[in-house]
Amino acid sequence: MIKTEKLTYQYPDGTKALKDVSVDGSKGNCIALIGENGAGKSTLMAALIGLIKPTEGKVFFKGEPLSYKKKDLYAFRKTIGLVIQESDKQVFYSGIYDDIAFALRNIGMDADEIDKRVKTAMEVTGITGLAERPIHYLSYGQKKRVAMAGVLAMEPGIMLMDEPTLGLDPKSKAGVKSIIHDALGNGIKIILSSHDMDFIYEFCDYTYVLHHGKVLCEGATTQVFKNKEALKTASLEEATMTRLEECLGIKGYRSMAALENAVEKQRKEVRTNEISSSRN
Ligand SMILES: Nc1ncnc2c1ncn2[C@@H]1O[C@H](COP(=O)(O)OP(=O)(O)OP(=O)(O)O)[C@@H](O)[C@H]1O
Ligand SMILES: [Mg+2]
Structure with missing residues (x-):
């Protein structure tokens, strides 16, 4: 599994984007990196994939x-894929098929397997x-899907997704x-970053909160999302479900959606009971 130990990264202009960051991909199946703009999420993703x-x-x-x-990174990237924040810009080829097939052709995969x-x-x-x-005729959201398809076609064990829902309609x-x-x-294990707290609450079992390049707190998403002080420090909103709780x-x-389904199920049960008691 992927992890970092006391990772520090300074950009060539002197900006220290990450300071002593230790994250462990084995902590969950879907892991969230959250934090305010500039907290270091995208830099951490770039470090995780060796960019x-x-x-x-x-x-x-x-x-x-x-x-x-180069050779080792090449092998490593068969097992881990990154859908970058500006993933619409990750799409280079003029045809969708060729774009998705690009990385597979690069590793010399058999044409039938590529097609499949x-x-x-x-x-x-x-x-x-x-x-x-x-x-070039595709919309922003459509290009995002092409970028995701390119990563998925590699059948990676780990998929990193930087702001996968940003700018998308419902x-x-x-x-x-x-x-x-x-x-x-x-x-597939997923490590994603997002500002969409409801989305993270729904999907991620473990969460790291980044703040000014450091891990401010970490833990099971249900616990971290109750840590109002940490969320406030990191300029994050509370999730709807934790507020309802x-x-x-x-x-x-x-x-x-899960709550609505449960309410609907309960309503149906009440109706069924009413009908059967009116018959008796
Ligand atoms: N190429 C670069 N050169 C210098 N500094 C950079 C570069 N890219 C990012 N930074 C700086 O590194 C810090 C972390 O940036 P990063 O993009 O990782 O944040 P982020 O958490 O992904 O933010 P956002 O929520 O806006 O996507 C910021 O201070 C940013 O200005
Ligand atoms: Mg970012």
Whole structure:
């Protein structure tokens, strides 16, 4: 699994974006990195995938320190993929198919296997219908899906997603949720960053709060989200479900949809009971 130990990163202009950051990918299946703008989330993602080399401290993968030799990084990136924050800019090729196939061709994969993987990734991300469309005609949200498909086609063990729902309309956001849900179901570990607290509360089992490049607090998402002081320090909002729990005592639901389903189920039961008692 991926982890960092006391990772510090200073950009060439002197900005210290990460200070002594230790995160452990084995703490959950879907891990959140949250924090205010400039807290260091994207820098940490770049460090996790070996795009930048720590100034101090280390990244470990499967217990071994990450090697930054080109050949080793090449092998490493078959197992871990990153959907960057500006993922619409991650899409380079003029055709969707070629763009998704790019990394697979790069590693010399057999054409039939590439075809199978690209088609599956397009299906999962809901872009099959766009296959013939030139990339430059695609919208921001559609390009985001193409970028996700490119990462999924590699069938990575770990997927890093930097702000996956940013700038998406509710329907596209639901699409991303379903991609994440499926990926988790297929055993892919996800580490994501987001400012969307409801989205994190729904999906992430473990959360790190970053503040000024340091880990301010960490723990099970349900616990961290109750830490109002930490959330306030990191300029984060509370999630709707934790507010409902506090105001109305409604516990145990990770999303509004889950709560609505439970309410609907209860209503149906009441109606059924009323009908059967009116018959008796
Ligand atoms: N290429 C760079 N050169 C110098 N400083 C940088 C560079 N990229 C980022 N930074 C700085 O590093 C710090 C962390 O930035 P980062 O992008 O990791 O934050 P973030 O938590 O992802 O923020 P956001 O929520 O806005 O995406 C910020 O102070 C930022 O200005
Ligand atoms: Mg960022």
